[in-house]
Amino acid sequence: MKLSIRMVAVAAVLATAACAPQTSGTSSSDKDEKTGTLRVWLFQEVNNTPKEQVVDSVLAEFEKEHEGAEVTVEYIPVETRAQRIKAAFNDPGSAPDLIEYGNTDTAGYVKDGGLADVTEDFRAWGEAEDTDPTARQSVTVGGRVYGVPYFVGVRALYYRTDVFEELGLDVPKTQAELISTAKRIRAAKPELYGLAVGGAYTYGAMPFIWAHGGELATGKGGSYAAAIDSAAARKGIEAYTSLFGDDNCPAAKCAAMTGNDTITAFAAGKAAMAIGGDFSHAAVEAGTVKGAYAVVPLPGVKTGSIAPAFAGGNNLGVLKSTTHRTLAVDLMKRLASKEAQGELFEAMGFLPTFSDVRQQVAAKEAFVKPFVETLAADTKFVPASPAWAQIDAGQVLPTMFQEVVSGKKDVDSAAADAAKKMNDAFRSVG
Amino acid sequence: MSLVRQDGESRVNLLRRFTRRPGRTAAEATALVVAAVVAFPLYWMVLSAFKPAGEIESSEPRPWTLAPTLDSFRRVFGQQDFGRYFLNSVVVAVAVVIASAFIAFLAATAVTRFRFRLRTTLLIMFLVAQMVPVEALTIPLFFVIRDLGQLNTLWSLILPHIAFSLPFAIWMLRGFVKGVPEALEEAAYMDGASRARFLWQILFPLVLPGLVATSVFSFISAWNDFLFAKSFIISDISRSTLPMALLVFYKPDDPDWGGVMAASTVMTIPVLIFFVLVQRRLVSGLGGAVKD
Amino acid sequence: MLGGLLAYPIYQLGLISVFHYTQAQVSGGEPTTFEGFGNYAELFGDGQFWEVLLATVVFAAACVVSTLAVGCALAVLLTRVRAVPRLALMLAALGAWATPAITGSTVWLFLFDADFGPVNRVLGLGDHSWTYGRFSAFFLVLLEVVWCSFPFVMVTVYAGIRAVPAEVLEAAALDGASQWRIWRSVLAPMLRPILVVVTIQSVIWDFKVFTQIYVMTGGGGIAGQNLVLNVYAYQKAFASSQYSLGAAIGVVMLLILLAVTLVYLRLLRRQGEEL
Numbered sequence: 001m002k003l004s005i006r007m008v009a010v011a012a013v014l015a016t017a018a019c020a021p022q023t024s025g026t027s028s029s030d031k032d033e034k035t036g037t038l039r040v041w042l043f044q045e046v047n048n049t050p051k052e053q054v055v056d057s058v059l060a061e062f063e064k065e066h067e068g069a070e071v072t073v074e075y076i077p078v079e080t081r082a083q084r085i086k087a088a089f090n091d092p093g094s095a096p097d098l099i100e101y102g103n104t105d106t107a108g109y110v111k112d113g114g115l116a117d118v119t120e121d122f123r124a125w126g127e128a129e130d131t132d133p134t135a136r137q138s139v140t141v142g143g144r145v146y147g148v149p150y151f152v153g154v155r156a157l158y159y160r161t162d163v164f165e166e167l168g169l170d171v172p173k174t175q176a177e178l179i180s181t182a183k184r185i186r187a188a189k190p191e192l193y194g195l196a197v198g199g200a201y202t203y204g205a206m207p208f209i210w211a212h213g214g215e216l217a218t219g220k221g222g223s224y225a226a227a228i229d230s231a232a233a234r235k236g237i238e239a240y241t242s243l244f245g246d247d248n249c250p251a252a253k254c255a256a257m258t259g260n261d262t263i264t265a266f267a268a269g270k271a272a273m274a275i276g277g278d279f280s281h282a283a284v285e286a287g288t289v290k291g292a293y294a295v296v297p298l299p300g301v302k303t304g305s306i307a308p309a310f311a312g313g314n315n316l317g318v319l320k321s322t323t324h325r326t327l328a329v330d331l332m333k334r335l336a337s338k339e340a341q342g343e344l345f346e347a348m349g350f351l352p353t354f355s356d357v358r359q360q361v362a363a364k365e366a367f368v369k370p371f372v373e374t375l376a377a378d379t380k381f382v383p384a385s386p387a388w389a390q391i392d393a394g395q396v397l398p399t400m401f402q403e404v405v406s407g408k409k410d411v412d413s414a415a416a417d418a419a420k421k422m423n424d425a426f427r428s429v430g
Numbered sequence: 431m432s433l434v435r436q437d438g439e440s441r442v443n444l445l446r447r448f449t450r451r452p453g454r455t456a457a458e459a460t461a462l463v464v465a466a467v468v469a470f471p472l473y474w475m476v477l478s479a480f481k482p483a484g485e486i487e488s489s490e491p492r493p494w495t496l497a498p499t500l501d502s503f504r505r506v507f508g509q510q511d512f513g514r515y516f517l518n519s520v521v522v523a524v525a526v527v528i529a530s531a532f533i534a535f536l537a538a539t540a541v542t543r544f545r546f547r548l549r550t551t552l553l554i555m556f557l558v559a560q561m562v563p564v565e566a567l568t569i570p571l572f573f574v575i576r577d578l579g580q581l582n583t584l585w586s587l588i589l590p591h592i593a594f595s596l597p598f599a600i601w602m603l604r605g606f607v608k609g610v611p612e613a614l615e616e617a618a619y620m621d622g623a624s625r626a627r628f629l630w631q632i633l634f635p636l637v638l639p640g641l642v643a644t645s646v647f648s649f650i651s652a653w654n655d656f657l658f659a660k661s662f663i664i665s666d667i668s669r670s671t672l673p674m675a676l677l678v679f680y681k682p683d684d685p686d687w688g689g690v691m692a693a694s695t696v697m698t699i700p701v702l703i704f705f706v707l708v709q710r711r712l713v714s715g716l717g718g719a720v721k722d
Numbered sequence: 723m724l725g726g727l728l729a730y731p732i733y734q735l736g737l738i739s740v741f742h743y744t745q746a747q748v749s750g751g752e753p754t755t756f757e758g759f760g761n762y763a764e765l766f767g768d769g770q771f772w773e774v775l776l777a778t779v780v781f782a783a784a785c786v787v788s789t790l791a792v793g794c795a796l797a798v799l800l801t802r803v804r805a806v807p808r809l810a811l812m813l814a815a816l817g818a819w820a821t822p823a824i825t826g827s828t829v830w831l832f833l834f835d836a837d838f839g840p841v842n843r844v845l846g847l848g849d850h851s852w853t854y855g856r857f858s859a860f861f862l863v864l865l866e867v868v869w870c871s872f873p874f875v876m877v878t879v880y881a882g883i884r885a886v887p888a889e890v891l892e893a894a895a896l897d898g899a900s901q902w903r904i905w906r907s908v909l910a911p912m913l914r915p916i917l918v919v920v921t922i923q924s925v926i927w928d929f930k931v932f933t934q935i936y937v938m939t940g941g942g943g944i945a946g947q948n949l950v951l952n953v954y955a956y957q958k959a960f961a962s963s964q965y966s967l968g969a970a971i972g973v974v975m976l977l978i979l980l981a982v983t984l985v986y987l988r989l990l991r992r993q994g995e996e997l
Contacts, residue, residue, distance in 0.1 A: 020737070020741060020754045020756075021570075021734055021737045021738045021741055021743055021747075021754065022570070022573040022734065023747055023748055023749075023750050023754060024748065024749050024750045039665065044509075044510075044678050045681075046505060046678060046679060046681065046686045046689060047505065048509075048510070049508075074665070074667045075510065075667075076667070077674055077677040077678040077680075078678075078680075078681055078682065079660075079677040079678075079680045079681075080660040080674060080677055082961075083568075083657075083660040083661045084660060084661075084664055086745055086748075086749070086963065087572065087581075087661055087662075087664040088664055088665070089745065089748070089749035089751075090572060090576075090748055090749050091572075091576055091581060091664065093581075094581055094582055094664040094665035094666075095664075095665070096665065108745075108962075108963075111745075111746050111751065112745040112746050112748075112749050112751050112963070113746060113749050113750060113751020113752070114749060114751075153683070199944065200940050200941075251854070252836075252851040252854040253836045253837070253849065253851045253854070255854065255944050256851075256853050256854065256939070256940050256943075256944055258940060259683060260683060260684065260685060264487050264838075265837065267484065268484075268487060268488045268489050268837075268838065269489060270489055270837055277683060277684075279683055279684050280683070280684060282684075283483070283684060286482070286483035286484040287484040287488075288484060288488065288489075290484075312683075389961070389962040389963070390961075390962035390964070392961075392962075393956075393957050393961030393962045394957050394958065394961075394962075395941055395942065395946070395957060398940075398941075399945050399946055402944045402945040403945045406854075406944050406945060408945055428964075453802075454802060454803065454804075457799055457802045457803050458803045458804065458807045460799060461796075461799055461800070461803045461807040461808065461810070461811045462807050462810060462811075464796065464799075464811060464814075465807070465810040465811040465813075465814040465815075466814075468811070468814040468815055468817075468818050468869065469813075469814035469817060469818075470833075471818070471821075471826065471829045471830060471833060471869065472814070472817045472818065472821065474829050474832065474833060474840075475821065475825065475829045478829070478832070486832075487832065487835070487838045488838060489837060489838060491838055491839060491840040491843060493840060550987075554980070554983060554984070554987075555728075555729070556728070557922065557926065557983065558728070558732060558976065558980065559728040559729075559731065559732060560923075560926050561926055561930075561975060561976045561979040561980060562732070562735060562972035562973070562975055562976045563930060563932075563952050563955050563956075563960070563968070563971070563972050563975065565955070565956065565960040565968065566735055566955075566960075566965070566968050566969050566971075566972035567731045567732075567735065567972075569734075569738070569748060569965055570730065570731035570734035570735060570738075571727070571731050573734075574727065574730060574731065589727060590727055593727035593728050597728075598919070598923055601919040601922075601923075602878065602916065602919050604915060604919075605882065605913075605915030605916040605918075605919060606881075606882075606885055606916075608915055609885055609886075609912070609915075636885070637885075639881035639882075639884045639885055640881050640882070640885065640916075642881060643877050643878045643880075643881040646816070646819075646877060647874065647878075650819060650820050653820070654820070654822045654823070656822075656824075673822065676822065676824075676825070680824075687828070690825060690828065691825070691829075694821060694822055694825035697820075697822060698817060698820045698821055701816065701819075701820035702813060702816055702817060702820065705812070705813070705816045705820075706813075709809075709812060712877070712880070712881055712884065
């Protein structure tokens with residue numbers, strides 16, 4: 001009974017709300033020192049040494065240029081980025097000056113008040129004009145620029161050359177052909193998935209929606225509205241979900257698959273086709289299909305067209321709390337310069353964000369050609385709204401696809417439910 | 431009248447007699463089969479660590495590999511500061527084990543031997559912090575640690591871990607302290623033993639099996655923690671712990687399972703070593719030397 | 723110190739749950755506003771919340787019962803075998819306990835994978851998918867949860883048995899009592915305080931299970947069919963930094979677990995067991 005009295009007391013304190021929960025002070029800084037230590041956080045890759053070498057050579061030049069400035073770089077695991085970067089926003093004393101971040105996080109970090117507005121610096125930067133439009137979109141929120149693109153990642157169609165040859169099939173030129181080819185392969189070779197698809201593979205599904213003229217959401221500058229339930233988008237959902245079934249990729253197995261699962265299936269020789277990224281190349285090369293596959297852009301609806309792809313990748317951004325703004329912006333530009341991005345590609349295989357640099361590297365490395373072509377055709381980006389983090393974390397789109405492929409709902413009602421959840425999220429962020 | 435036997439010898443004999451019964455062969459066979467089943471996922475983890483990348487998930491899931499490779503382990507040990515992380519993890523885990531065992535022993539004795547108001551409430555309050563999702567507590571804890579000026583230090587891991595492992599340790603040890611007859615305490619005092627002497631020379635050995643079990647618990651929970659390590663060690667990467675070296679391999683689109691398995695293997699081994707070191711205390715506990 | 727690290731955060735948690743408090747407020751980007759019970763209203767108004775709550779209660783109960791049964795049975799078994807099998811079982815169990823949950827879940831998923839797993843091969847199940855059906859997915863997660871949490875029960879109860887005076891056991895054995903009877907009428911009553919702790923701890927952990935569900939069912943199963951409260955809280959709130967909603971869920975979980983604990987302790991007290 002003592003306990004309940006105590007609870008009442010606590011409740012009483014809460015109800016009066018005499019004091020608010022703790023917050024940090026506003027973290028923007030007026031200082032702009034030209035010497036001292038600059039702290040940088042970059043993501044730690046599994047094989048990080050080549051990346052370190054590229055970065056180190058940029059740093060050497062930077063420190064030579066700026067007398068009295070020193071740079072320390074810490075490589076943080078991607079999996080820990082959410083907590084660390086939030087903690088950095090909360091404790092300016094621990095915060096770095098410059099960070100690498102995933103480009104779908106931009107709007108969220110801006111809303112958190114963490115990233116500095118670098119619109120003027122970006123405009124004044126000569127190399128910026130060759131940045132491709134989608135990459136530029138990925139650093140832009142409400143018309144302002146909050147960083148520079150560092151590299152992009154994009155997906156295309158992996159297919160088994162040996163299977164296609166054996167069955168006398170042509171590489172599909174349209175999305176309809178893609179679907180019928182997948183089903184023909186499955187019919188002839190029931191041990192294979194025609195095209196490996198996943199109910200949780202949002203980025204593999206988006207091109208189907210976009211190719212039919214649909215959008216995830218429409219709007220600009222913070223106020224978005226869901227468009228996933230539009231007629232065009234529903235056609236795309238219909239097309240993608242038609243690939244789940246015993247005639248291509250059985251729902252029992254494929255409904256739960258993620259992008260990585262579909263690539264694993266392809267690499268292990270369980271699938272004749274899969275939608276994979278340029279970053280999946282190494283995993284496929286390590287598999288049993290090495291030497292028996294090729295990659296082409298994912299076809300669109302019209303013959304010869306390319307389905308718009310999602311342009312993932314990472315950006316660099318300066319933190320609002322930095323006390324070395326000028327230096328940090330300069331270092332950011334150097335790290336993301338054409339030259340450095342070209343070197344980063346050679347070291348890590350990350351695709352540059354400049355259209356011209358990309359063309360150059362495609363000429364040197366044959367395997368990136370289909371990815372560069374995809375990027376040149378049309379790419380799209382997720383809504384630049386902090387609500388996207390909520391929609392993504394809430395698994396709104398995977399749930400929609402899974403409801404359809406498991407037969408729980410039809411396309412119309414699943415899309416309507418997803419649209420409602422998305423609109424709730426958009427509304428909640430204002 | 432009670433008596434304390436200094437040797438565990440006679441207890442061992444008694445136990446041996448208890449266990450030497452028909453059916454022991456069956457019991458031992460069962461134990462071995464269960465051990466094999468329980469160990470199989472571990473075997474698969476270690477095996478995957480040695481498999482070349484393309485073989486870890488392949489359509490021929492063999493329980494062996496014809497091309498064992500150390501590549502995955504090389505990627506684990508090749509990480510910047512790996513040795514440092516390892517050392518930090520050891521420091522944190524050992525500090526947590528020692529501090530929580532010490533405090534819990536005293537606190538358990540206090541709440542068992544002395545009755546005071548709100549005792550039950552206090553015991554339940556200890557548990558309350560564990561009843562909410564840890565994510566919900568990291569923000570308030572973050573501010574506490576920041577205000578203590580301990581962000582980015584190993585204290586930011588040690589203190590919360592002590593706080594979170596204590597409730598269980600106290601509860602658990604209470605059971606053991608309660609099992610020691612009060613007559614024994616009176617007898618000790620009658621023999622002229624001081625309170626400290628009773629605590630450390632008589633009570634402590636008696637609750638040792640319980641202490642070992644709680645130590646294993648606090649060691650593992652401190653050793654395997656991800657959340658505090660990624661929330662409170664922000665800017666000083668040289669204070670990171672081992673789980674951070676494991677997380678590197680979980681890349682969202684392109685996880686490196688070989689690295690994950692190798693890093694997990696490397697992380698599990700010290701726990702097993704710790705256990706082998708302390709298990710004798712667990713097995714030959716002296717509890718049976720007490721008689722009313 | 724304990725108060726500062728345990729009580730104060732709980733107090734803050736309650737406070738946060740009645741405000742609008744997201745990352746933007748924490749880092750000072752936007753001012754905090756008082757919301758009253760708005761976060762709770764949002765939670766209780768969500769039909770999915772009640773569904774998830776029910777699933778969590780049932781799933782946690784199944785996990786607790788299975789874990790305790792397996793753990794206690796094996797603890798008794800340990801007392802009946804010689805050093806080598808005992809060490810083998812203990813080391814295997816410790817390994818399972820010590821494996822990071824995130825890795826253990828991944829390995830179990832590999833073992834039961836429809837295309838690449840050895841379990842289906844051995845059992846001749848073809849390409850049966852364990853994670854597609856709601857119950858089979860929950861069952862698979864339950865196996866993993868029992869695998870990684872029975873060692874805690876086993877080691878703790880075993881330690882408890884070692885502290886039971888050998889003479890008592892011997893007397894029972896001489897009377898020719900069966901293993902079950904010895905457990906029922908000798909060990910269990912003497913181990914009561916320890917079993918109480920282990921049960922309460924298991925209830926707390928299994929009610930809060932996160933990693934296993936998150937990894938093994940891909941964040942809550944097909945169309946969210948395998949969601950449990952902690953994963954729901956993560957998806958709804960923590961992943962997108964909506965701390966106030968998360969805190970409200972935390973407070974609800976706290977109240978439920980507190981109620982369960984108090985009822986359990988009261989039942990024990992009624993049986994004459996003093997705390």
